[in-house]
Amino acid sequence: MKCTRCHAKEATVFYREIINGKETKYALCNDCANEVEKENGSFFADPLGGNLLGSLFAGVTPKMPQKKAEKKCTLCGATFRQLAENGKVGCPACYTSFREELAPTLKRLHGAAVHRGRAPEKFQAKRTAMEKIAALEGALKKAIESEEYEEAAKLRDQIRDLRAQ
Amino acid sequence: MYWYETEGTDRDVFVSTRVRLARNLVDYPFDPRLDETGAKEIIEKIRTVFATEQGYTFTDFTGVTENEKLSLVEKHLVSPEFARKKTPCAMIENNEQQVYIMVCEEDHLRIQGIRSGFDPRGAMDAALKADAAIDAKLHIAFDEELGYLTHCPTNLGTGLRISVMMFLPALTATGRIKSIQGQLSKIGLTVRGTTGEGSAAKGCLYQFSNSVTQGVTEEEILNNLQQAVGTIAQAERETRQQLLENNADLLKDRVMRALGTMGSAYMMDTEELYRLYADVRMGVAMGICDTVTYTQLDTLLIHCMPATLTARAGESLSASQRDKLRAEHLRTSIQKLC
Numbered sequence: 001m002k003c004t005r006c007h008a009k010e011a012t013v014f015y016r017e018i019i020n021g022k023e024t025k026y027a028l029c030n031d032c033a034n035e036v037e038k039e040n041g042s043f044f045a046d047p048l049g050g051n052l053l054g055s056l057f058a059g060v061t062p063k064m065p066q067k068k069a070e071k072k073c074t075l076c077g078a079t080f081r082q083l084a085e086n087g088k089v090g091c092p093a094c095y096t097s098f099r100e101e102l103a104p105t106l107k108r109l110h111g112a113a114v115h116r117g118r119a120p121e122k123f124q125a126k127r128t129a130m131e132k133i134a135a136l137e138g139a140l141k142k143a144i145e146s147e148e149y150e151e152a153a154k155l156r157d158q159i160r161d162l163r164a165q
Numbered sequence: 166m167y168w169y170e171t172e173g174t175d176r177d178v179f180v181s182t183r184v185r186l187a188r189n190l191v192d193y194p195f196d197p198r199l200d201e202t203g204a205k206e207i208i209e210k211i212r213t214v215f216a217t218e219q220g221y222t223f224t225d226f227t228g229v230t231e232n233e234k235l236s237l238v239e240k241h242l243v244s245p246e247f248a249r250k251k252t253p254c255a256m257i258e259n260n261e262q263q264v265y266i267m268v269c270e271e272d273h274l275r276i277q278g279i280r281s282g283f284d285p286r287g288a289m290d291a292a293l294k295a296d297a298a299i300d301a302k303l304h305i306a307f308d309e310e311l312g313y314l315t316h317c318p319t320n321l322g323t324g325l326r327i328s329v330m331m332f333l334p335a336l337t338a339t340g341r342i343k344s345i346q347g348q349l350s351k352i353g354l355t356v357r358g359t360t361g362e363g364s365a366a367k368g369c370l371y372q373f374s375n376s377v378t379q380g381v382t383e384e385e386i387l388n389n390l391q392q393a394v395g396t397i398a399q400a401e402r403e404t405r406q407q408l409l410e411n412n413a414d415l416l417k418d419r420v421m422r423a424l425g426t427m428g429s430a431y432m433m434d435t436e437e438l439y440r441l442y443a444d445v446r447m448g449v450a451m452g453i454c455d456t457v458t459y460t461q462l463d464t465l466l467i468h469c470m471p472a473t474l475t476a477r478a479g480e481s482l483s484a485s486q487r488d489k490l491r492a493e494h495l496r497t498s499i500q501k502l503c
Contacts, residue, residue, distance in 0.1 A: 075192070075194065076194040076195075076198050078194075078198065087317075088195065088316050088317050088318070089195065089314075089316065089318065090194055090195060090198050091193065091194035091195055091198065092189050092190075092191055092193075092306030092314040093191075095308060095311055095314050096308070102318070105318060106311070106318060106321065106379075109318055109319060109321075109379075110321065110322065110377070110378075110379040110380055111380060113322070113379045113380020113381075114310050114380060115308070115309070115310060115311055115312030115313075115321075115322050115323075115379060115380070116380060116381065116382050117312060117322060117323035117325070117381065117382045117383050118293075118323065118382075118383055119307060119309075119312075120300050120305045120307050121297075121300055121301065123307055123309060127309075
């Protein structure tokens with residue numbers, strides 16, 4: 001079977017990925033597998049393998065430059081290398097401190113998913129306000145298109161007030 | 166009353182439903198970076214929140230004996246990891262015994278709602294009520310893109326795990342459970358044994374739970390799980406019917422022998438109890454036996470677990486003493502019912 005990426009060499013790495021119920025199959029040659037692994041981290045990590053999570057932290061390999069690995073979390077002082085060894089973050093702030101480094105791992109675990117569920121009350125209020133602003137902006141656009149400038153001015157003021165909050 | 170002592174929906178297949186929300190406080194690291202002072206501060210903050218909420222009881226785990234902790238694990242109210250903790254931790258429970266909050270477990274807070282039978286919505290509502298009380302007074306770690314921030318990245322997002330304990334003797338006996346297990350990952354579900362991760366399915370009891378926590382809403386997780394376990398429940402009921410049609414006499418014999426052994430044995434270990442429990446419970450579900458109810462059977466099983474049995478005895482017991490006491494408890498309970 002030919003590699004599904006370069007369509008030239010013989011495929012030697014076969015990989016099946018299931019994210020959010022969506023199954024994707026890969027058949028890659030050695031060269032393509034190495035390139036994809038460099039981009040996304042190891043193929044062979046098990047997302048639900050308990051203590052295997054350490055191997056999930058893509059980006060930390062023996063080849064990783066020492067300088068990058070020694071960046072520390074602003075709250076708990078953990079390095080990304082320590083996170084990778086434990087398979088778990090050191091504190092909630094690690095997600096901000098190592099946002100870039102954690103991104104491949106989180107992508108593999110959850111897909112490119114963005115949180116859509118509940119939120120603490122103060123975030124929920126902000127989320128509701130943003131949804132209102134988006135709706136008002138739509139109405140504003142329509143009002144301008146139909147040359148209802150008085151209505152447009154009212155909508156603009158409402159948007160401004162919501163943004164100020 | 167504990168969850169297992171109450172009536173519930175679809176008890177022929179569903180034993181219990183548990184909802185768990187993982188939550189953390191900003192400004193505090195996770196175990197093992199969380200020192201004793203930090204853990205005590207978190208515990209005090211949570212204690213203060215629930216001191217002003219009606220109907221909750223706070224328990225400092227420092228004063229709880231090892232056996233009492235293990236008994237809580239046997240009742241599926243706290244995790245085995247939580248019971249093993251040597252650093253400061255605490256538990257909050259509500260008066261209805263439907264909400265259990267583990268403080269300083271893997272996450273700072275594991276808010277659990279637990280109900281008898283199949284009731285994910287009831288369990289969720291109970292957990293969310295406690296969650297709202299905490300959210301109103303404390304600053305919970307949250308990121309607009311990532312959702313609730315958790316110790317383990319697998320729980321990110323909603324931090325929600327819905328676990329349904331199912332009783333599947335017919336699918337186990339026919340081996341069909343293996344093909345079901347093989348298909349679960351495709352629909353975002355995982356299955357574990359009776360007591361959680363890595364444990365075996367004793368008593369034909371399986372825990373099904375969602376594996377995806379991010380990029381989906383709580384409602385979507387609930388609906389997906391409800392649909393999946395509904396299909397499994399239907400397969401179990403159909404298989405039971407087929408077994409009954411083809412092997413009625415053999416099944417009746419097996420069920421009544423199991424009940425007879427429960428009501429007359431003088432020594433019994435937990436392995437044998439699990440086997441007998443599964444046979445009798447299947448007999449109740451198939452209409453072969455009406456001597457006991459699901460509630461009575463599930464209560465008996467938990468009361469006969471090692472730590473819970475020891476707690477009832479009020480003294481430490483050797484394995485053979487436990488086997489004797491277990492048989493005695495079963496004998497008197499079953500004989501009362503017959």
